[in-house]
Amino acid sequence: MAELEGIYTIWLRETKRYIRYRSRIVTSVVTPLLWLIIFGTGLGAAMRFGGVxxxxxxxxxxxxxxxxxxFTSIFSGVSVIIDRQYGFLKEILVAPVSRPSVVLGKSLGISTACLIQGVILLLLSFIVGIQMTIPCFLVSVVLIILISLGLAGLGLMIASFTDSMEGFNLILSFIVLPMFLLSGALFPITGLPSWLQFAVYLNPLTYGVDALRFTILNSSVLPLYINFAVLGVFTVITIFAAAYLFSKKEQGLM
Known part of the structure; x- marks a missing residue:
């Protein structure tokens, strides 16, 4: 019960901290809409696209x-650095809660923030003419939770061995943009050169985007069960790895 209470408390803190910054919610929704409307309209008008x-x-x-x-999942890992700098992390570590539970609580809090943003975007899908059915919406929600948990674990892994905001942002600059560009989010992944396809299929976000595309548009490269399997394995690995690295890093604080 103590572990569950600890996980719940950390999740509640992360969720409240996100909800209180309403400007962050607005920005996190407006920015992807601008990408969708401006980039989608501009590039869509400049190319012949018959995929969908x-x-x-x-x-x-x-x-x-x-x-x-x-972006939300990985960048939210910076909360570990902030908590470490302001001493709040020490207060968490002296509580009767294991460090893996701390990581899980933070991951669930980050996943909740992603879920709020994702649900808003799904509800706004009519802007581009997509009819969101209830089954489609529910499966998409499950996928968003699964993807965000795995990426939150990755963000916490990076934050676990980074002591400064500058170092965290520097590492992310070499991870986030390549992951996004090589996920098939902006272009079909079929027909690419073999070396580029290799990089695409090494990217865990590829399977998340492909699963979302199948759920929302009934169009995908891989079967849905393969995407779910890869995302599940990725999530388990990153959460356990983040808990291990976090435990090793924070041993010096006790």
Whole structure:
């Protein structure tokens, strides 16, 4: 019970901290909409795209949802650095809660923030002419939770061995943008050169975007069960790795 209470408390703190900054919620929703409307319209008008009946804007919509989850999940790992700098992390570590529970609580809090943003975007899918059915919406919500948990674990892994905001942002600059660009969010991944396809299929976000595209548009490269399996394995690995690295890093604080 103590572990569950600890996980719940940390999750509640992370969720409240996100909800209180309403400007962050607005920005996190407006930015992907600008990508969708401006980038989708501009590039869609400049290219012939026949991959999806609804055109290029509908094609990139699942990718934009994945982009939102990616940026929020990994960048939220910076909360560990902030808590360490302000001493709050020491207060958590002296509590009778294991460090893996701390990581899980933070991951669930980050996932909740991603879920709020993702649900808003799904509800706004009519902007690009997508009809969001209830089954489609529910499966998309499950995918958003799964993707965000895995990426939150990745963000916490990076934050676990980084002591400064500058170092964290520097590492992310070499991770976030390549993950987004190589996920198939903006272009079909079929027909690419073999070396680029290799990089695409090494990217865990590829499977999340492909699963969302199948759920929302009924169009994908891989079967849905393969995407779910890869995302599940990725999530388990990153959460356990983040808990291990976090435990090793924070031993010096006790």
């Amino acid at each position: 009946a609804g055109g290029y804007q509908q094609f990139i919509f699942p990718g934009i949802v994945g982009q939102t989850v990616l």
